[in-house]
Amino acid sequence: MHAIEKILAAKAGKSSVHAGEIVNCRVDWAGINDLYYQTVKSFYEMGGERVVDPEHVVLFFDHYAPCATEKQADNHKRFRAFAREQGIRHLMDINEGVCHQVMADHGFSAPGEVIVITDSHTTTHGAFGAFGTGVGATDLAVILATGRLWFKVPEVIRINLTGKIPAGVYAKDIVLSIIGKLKADYAVYKAVEFAGPALQQLSISERMALCNMTTEMGAKTSYIQPDAITLQFLKERGRQDFTVYETDADYVYAADLTFDVSEVEPQLAAPFSVDNVQALSAYAGMHVDQAYLGSCTGGRTEDFAVAAKILAGQHIPAGTRMVMVPASKAVLAECLAKGYIQTLLAAGATLTASGCAACLGIHQGLLAADEVCLSSTNRNFPGRMGSVKGRIYLGSPASVAAAARNGVVTDPRQYLDEKGEQA
Numbered sequence: 001m002h003a004i005e006k007i008l009a010a011k012a013g014k015s016s017v018h019a020g021e022i023v024n025c026r027v028d029w030a031g032i033n034d035l036y037y038q039t040v041k042s043f044y045e046m047g048g049e050r051v052v053d054p055e056h057v058v059l060f061f062d063h064y065a066p067c068a069t070e071k072q073a074d075n076h077k078r079f080r081a082f083a084r085e086q087g088i089r090h091l092m093d094i095n096e097g098v099c100h101q102v103m104a105d106h107g108f109s110a111p112g113e114v115i116v117i118t119d120s121h122t123t124t125h126g127a128f129g130a131f132g133t134g135v136g137a138t139d140l141a142v143i144l145a146t147g148r149l150w151f152k153v154p155e156v157i158r159i160n161l162t163g164k165i166p167a168g169v170y171a172k173d174i175v176l177s178i179i180g181k182l183k184a185d186y187a188v189y190k191a192v193e194f195a196g197p198a199l200q201q202l203s204i205s206e207r208m209a210l211c212n213m214t215t216e217m218g219a220k221t222s223y224i225q226p227d228a229i230t231l232q233f234l235k236e237r238g239r240q241d242f243t244v245y246e247t248d249a250d251y252v253y254a255a256d257l258t259f260d261v262s263e264v265e266p267q268l269a270a271p272f273s274v275d276n277v278q279a280l281s282a283y284a285g286m287h288v289d290q291a292y293l294g295s296c297t298g299g300r301t302e303d304f305a306v307a308a309k310i311l312a313g314q315h316i317p318a319g320t321r322m323v324m325v326p327a328s329k330a331v332l333a334e335c336l337a338k339g340y341i342q343t344l345l346a347a348g349a350t351l352t353a354s355g356c357a358a359c360l361g362i363h364q365g366l367l368a369a370d371e372v373c374l375s376s377t378n379r380n381f382p383g384r385m386g387s388v389k390g391r392i393y394l395g396s397p398a399s400v401a402a403a404a405r406n407g408v409v410t411d412p413r414q415y416l417d418e419k420g421e422q423a
């Protein structure tokens, strides 16, 4: 069996499972974000009275944080009342940040767990060796009422990463180049595992970016075998009570691919699909109206660190604006402590509240028609960040910062030395 199958088997109380089988699993973490009040309504509509395991339910106020309309505020108010009524202690209010980052910050995401959130990018938790997947309101309501949910055991595609990651190239570039080759529907309902020696060069932050983006290949879930890097991250957050499952040596993958990361250069996904990927150099010199640094893909401390290296002592030129959205309160605190935010503010960037913000066009950084945004987020569909005529290019946080520095698409490698430090 694959480690993912072992997780699902354990949660279903079975000794073995196989791809295609439907299993009914105990869910370790059920998360609801603030776009999904329908979950609460569905819970009552299906006869729910008490949430079976409120200790393992997390409510996230991230998409509307802080609220831009009265309707959003009313939603939050009803969620808070639900939390009080049901004894849900983990209410991550508007200052906490994007659900996936908050899960990581709190040490909630851990190996061997089943994590289900009303958000498609729940694949992110594969970075911890968890089975993470996104669902809609009614499925989540079933978990509230029963503590369990059914899944179809996915086939697994393994992507082996080999070679040395060049300076100025990041997980985002690697995964964009993979999606550009394999395309947006390559992994529909399959699991995508990242493996291979290059993983040793990738921190948890970078692994989260990789796993996050598998959603844009249609993946049901993602997986990275926990290692010393994972265990160290969890130790720092006080997590020790988890089970690490290992894939059997004779497990047969649905596909087994190898990518040499040493050949990857900075990439951009051009409008209007995530698999419309080219080398960044193809767009060098194109004017950028907005550089957007944030989200559950590219809004972590390391992302701010590299942006600060590129923009230290610089001034963002007139005609370009930079919006920065730390993925969570913990990320913001860390970036403040390290001086990254101060450096970026001094360069002329705007700081907005942690959360989803303009990543999906809610507030804090929307685009006008024909404006170009270079964004560290994960989607560039029409209307994703405001006007349906806004043009979003997805790239690494370093590429976002380099664009802010010059007001045009710029290769970030020229500002970094061979160690990835300020050149």
Ligand SMILES: CC(C)[C@H](C(=O)O)[C@@H](O)C(=O)O
Binding pocket: 033, 035, 118, 119, 120, 121, 134, 360
């Ligand atoms: C919650 C939902 C509207 C959505 C998702 O499921 O991913 C959002 O977070 C996104 O990134 O598009």
Ligand code: SF4
Binding pocket: 062, 063, 098, 099, 119, 121, 295, 296, 297, 355, 356, 359, 360, 377, 378
């Ligand atoms: S930051 Fe963006 S991609 Fe992530 S959960 Fe929020 S809206 Fe979705």
